[in-house]
Amino acid sequence: MSPVRSLARVLLSGIFLAGGVRQLRSPEQYVQRAKPVTDRLTPLLERAAPTLPSDTETLVRVNGAAHLAGGLLLATGHFTRPVSLLLAGSMVPTTLAGHPFWTHDDPETRTGQQVHFMKNLGLIGGLLLAAADTHGRPSLRWRAGHRIGHSRRSVQRAVRTARRETRLAVRSAAAARRLPG
Structure with a gap:
């Protein structure tokens, strides 16, 4: 395994490890921002899997657990392709909930949220590259x-x-x- 791939995976996983721990330790600080997205997802979740929890705090914790576990697996080089896809998929609602720049009227706040939104899109792109990486094998x-x-x-x-x-x-x-x- 090349040192560049290993370093890139460790660097990419850092934000998921830190964010996952924060979401698991204190989900209440994320609930308010996540509520608009989870309110839209809840009917879909209830139809697709009625036994799964649908309250916002639990979904924030699940997202945090996915980020923490995915970050650990990505950093250690285990199941990197499926984990990268999982993390990229989890970043979509995270990005929509965390950085809705289109809802802000203040130009400074709007610009700051837009920068974070674009950063998350860059992370999704990096994760998609990691998901497509075959380590030089067919x-x-x-x-x-x-x-x-x-x-x-x-x-x-x-x-x-x-x-x-x-x-x-x-x-x-x-x-x-x-x-x-």
């Missing part, structure tokens, strides 16, 4: 296609061999019938 899609192509060629080779063997057997049987005996 992707699963390529390996599956290559395996299928290899299997197809093997079957075609076996069919050609069977046909050739059949033709030889037919010729041998015909030649054996023609022999006096």
